[in-house]
Amino acid sequence: MQKTGLSRRSFLALTGAVGASTLLFGGCAPKGDKEAAVEGAAKAADDGTQIVNTCSTFDCGGKCLIKAHVKDGAITKIDTRDPYQPNEDAPCGKACVRGRSYRKWQYHPDRLQHPMKRVGKRGEGKFEPISWDEAIDYIVSENERILKEYGPLARYVQIGTGDTGGNIVRADLAARFCDVTGGHIGCYNSVSMGNTGTATPSMFGIANTGSSLASLKDTKLVILWGHNPAETIFGLSNYYFRQMKENGCKFIVVDPRYSNTAVELADEWIPLLPTTDNALMDAMAYVIVTEGLHDQEFLDKYVVGFDEEHMPEGVEPNQSYRAYLEGVADGTPKTPEWAEGICKVPAETIRRIAREYATTKPAALIEGWGPQRHACGERTALGGGMLGCITGNVGKVGGWAGAYNGFTRNFPLGMADLPEDLEFESASVPMSSGWIDAIDDHTSLTKENGLKGVDRLEYPVKMIWNIASDFMMTSGPDLNRVRAILEDESKVECIICSDVLMTPTAQWSDIVLPACTCFERWNVGGTWNNGDYFILSQKISEPLGEARSEYDWLAECADRMGVKDAFTGGKTEEEWVRYMVEETQKEFSDHNLPDFDTLTKEGVAFFKKEEPRVAFKDQIDDPKNNPFKTDSGKIELFSKKLYDMKNPEIPATPHYVPVAEGPGTELAVTYSLQLIGWKTKARDNSSYFTHPWLQQTQDTELWINPLDAEARGIADGDKVLVKNDRGAMKITAKVTTRIVPGCVAAPTGSWYNPDAEGVDQNGCVNVLTSSARTAWTQGNTQHTNLVEVAKL
Structure with a gap:
């Protein structure tokens, strides 16, 4: 790998001048009031060090408070002491081991500092430095050429896996630039939870089916199904789960691995083979139903498709979920013994945990996002919702519905949309591999297999934008297939990368640009779930070398193509952040949010604390006035839409179907x-x-x-x-x-x-x-x- 970062001398000069750093580890720090926070944040140390409250914008849902110690424009230390957590009911996340190591990342000796252009074969890693003017000239001329020779949908903007935690998502800036210059192909279906997010509405009407974790305070049993927050640091899950554990809540972890979460929390670990989750879920349901432990009153009132008495019209007999469990159609009851042969969980264990889940009130089955990253991911995501329904744990305090990990509040408001009179083309493909097909065989993409926005692609993808993304050559699937495609330079003619380090994706790009870190630009970070606050991600250090914010150089590209005003909306990046904060303050005027200038001192804006939020409580408490957003207005354990597809891989109820590349196959x-x-x-x-x-x-x-x-x-x-x-x-x-x-x-x-x-x-x-x-x-x-x- 080519080394293109700081020289040893310049690195030592930068870090040595401000003293040695200290890496702090530990748990929660003492709390104080808001006034102490402002005073502490603004106070400068005797040696001139300023302490600034900020956060990162990585692809991480924690959005934990970072306290950056800054002297002479350089970060000397990172800690995460939180003196202004108002109370135990409104926690603010604290940095994990990743967050506490940001300083070493900020001053990594391999940081990119200059624009570079490929000079060898693609993938060889041979580059030569060029000026920013040369880089902008190349990017503009290539965009103009590709627009003329092919069209706007020859440009694909890759998911930005290195930076999705801020309101200004850096990859979205490339999409914005493409749209003001004609359009682009984007992607849909989050790699993290695309199957869950897309499948869940078929059962509940919406994707976000999680409650706030504070609603689990009195839960007696939690089943964590493929959920590993001890390592993924998913929001404030660990904070709440530890409290629940101390209060006597029992945790069962279902996972092929005895994860760190199982080590920390589990009273019992249930190991199972991957792709067989639904077999275990079906067998648990069989026990619950055949032993009369299910909540029939709940199912009769709120659910379509559990039994033959509550089925939609136009469906053949014996298609209900109960009929499936009992083996009416296929002659195979879904007993624990049946499941044991598939998932390898002992039948007696299945009976025991099924009975415990059904009889413990309240109980919550919470799925992680790993189980849904399978060929059976849609069914697994819905299987958790199924178990929540038959036990009556949906819409109840302390229960849980579906596979989404938690309630999400989208704060603050985002950048303004593009001008309404702007005409541009747009299409989207499945995130995981649709872009590969759009390069290799664009005619194979249709509405039936994932193309959205257009009926067909007129031409293949010829340009790829990798902004804060290593998905193309590390995080994406089937890398050898991708490599073979990209080695043929007649297929993709231009690959642009902007990043902090020379990642594998950067090595396979044609233009590599040095990017700013989250400490060298302005943004706003909000938690993915269960955090009623947002943090100002402040610019606290000047960019290293010739690093530039993507907003900055894309605005210059837009200017050269005559569309700068449409791209920027007349604002700088910092002015957009100020706008977002101030517009959010207006929108939620009853929450007493700080203005931008105050936020630069306080760092965190807390929203007014509400009662713990329970997904679908309104629908359960008052179904007449609050129907589910499904065709039937109820929870659809049987989907008529899926039934009409007549695809054996897409059953109308979320039951087990063997996968093509799984155990027991040829x-x-x-x-x-x-x-x-x-x-x-x-x-x-x-x-x-x-x-x-x-x-x-x-x-x-x-x-x-x-x-x-x-x-x-x-x-x-x-x-x-x-x-x-x-x-x-x-x-x-x-x-x-x-x-x-x-x-x-x-x-x-x-x-x-x-x-x-x-x-x-x-x-x-x-x-x-x-x-x-x-x-x-x-x-x-x-x-x-x-x-x-x-x-x-």
Whole structure:
């Protein structure tokens, strides 16, 4: 990899002049009142250090308070002391190990400092420095050429996996530039939770089915299904879960891995094979229903499709979920013994946890986003909602509905829309792999398999924008397929990348631009869920070298193409942030929010604390005046729309269907192990892979059960080769009982680093993952993989 960052001398001069940094670890800090916060934030230390309250804008839902110590324009220390948390009912997140290491990332010796242009073959990593004028000239001329030769839909804007946590999403700025100059292809279906977000409305009418975590205060039982907040640091989940644990709440963790969350919280771990979640859910439902533990009154009143007496018109007999459970149509009751043969959870364990879940009131089954990143992801997401329905835990304080992790408030207001008289073309493709098809065979994309906005694509994608994104060559699926496509420079003619480091995606780009960090620009950060506050992400340091904000140089590009006013709306980036804060203050005038100038001192704007929010409480308390936003006005455990599709991979009820690349299939004879990835505390997608401190917190190892290891002659610490028909990677084996037999797992986010034979050397799981999409939502299937493992 080409090193293009700070020289040792300049790096030492920058950091040494302000003294050594201190990395702080620990738990919650003491709290004080708001006035103490303002005084503490504004107070300068005796040596001239200023303490500034801010936050990052990484792809992280925590939005934790960062207290940056700044002297002479440089960050000398990061801590996360929070002296102004008003009370226990309105917490403000505190930085995890990633957040506390931001300073080392800010001054990483490999930071990009100058624009560069590719001079070798694409992917070789050979670049030469160029000036910003040359870079802008190239970007403008390539856009003008591609618009003339093909059209606006030849330009694709990749998901910005390195920066989605602020109101100004950097990748969205590229989309805005493309639209003011004619249009672009974008993407839909979040990689994180696209199957959940798209499938859930078929049952409940909306995607966001989570309640506020504060509503779980008196919950007696929580089942965390593939949910690992101890490592993903999902919002304020850990804060609330720890309180609940101390209050006597029992936690059951269902997961192929004995995750850090299971270590911390679980009273019981239920290991199961990936892709078999719905079999376990079905068997639990069978026990609950056949033993009369279900809430029939709730089902009769609020649900369509549970039994034959509550089915929509135009449906054949014996299509209800209860008929499926009892095996009326196929002759196979979905007993625990039936499920045990599929998911490998003992039948008696299934009976016990089913009875416990059904009889404990209230109880909450909360799904994470890992289980829905499978070929069966839609069904798994809906299966959790199904169990919530049959036990009557929907719309109840302490219960939970669906697979969404929590209630989300979208604060503050965003940038203004583009001018109404602006004409531009737009289309979108499935995020996980639609863009690959749009390059390789654009005619294959239709409305039936995921194309939106247009009936067909007239031409393939010829330009890719990678803004704060390493998705193209690290986080996306089937990287060897992507590599083969990008090596043919007649396919994609221009790839633009703006980032902080020379990532694998940057190495495969034609123009690489040095980007500002979140400490070198203005933005606003809000929590993904369960946080009634937002934080001003302040510019506290000047850009390093020639780094520039994308807003800045895209405005210059727009100016040269005659559309600057449409792009900027007459505002600088800082002025947009001021606008967003002040407009939010007006919109929520009853919340006594601080204005922009006050916020620069306080850092955090707390909204007025409300009662804990319970999803669908209004619908359950008063269904006549608050129907569900479904066709029937009720919860649809049976979907007539899905039934009419007549697709066996898209059942009308969320029940188990075997996946094509799963256990028991013909492919499993050759590749007998299932491979999954997991998000770790050391990385945010692929961000921080080269961070020297965070590398010490997470080893890149392949977890393998002792039974599977012994059968292959593998010992703990051995180097192994993991392969399938899509690719191969080398990695160190960790032999552990913390993973279910038949499954192996590796941390995600390792940078793609193939040798001459194409074998990845870094343990990048995406050389093995599939670019196939789910049948219904066209979502991500990156956790559904069969592999074989051999000792090297």
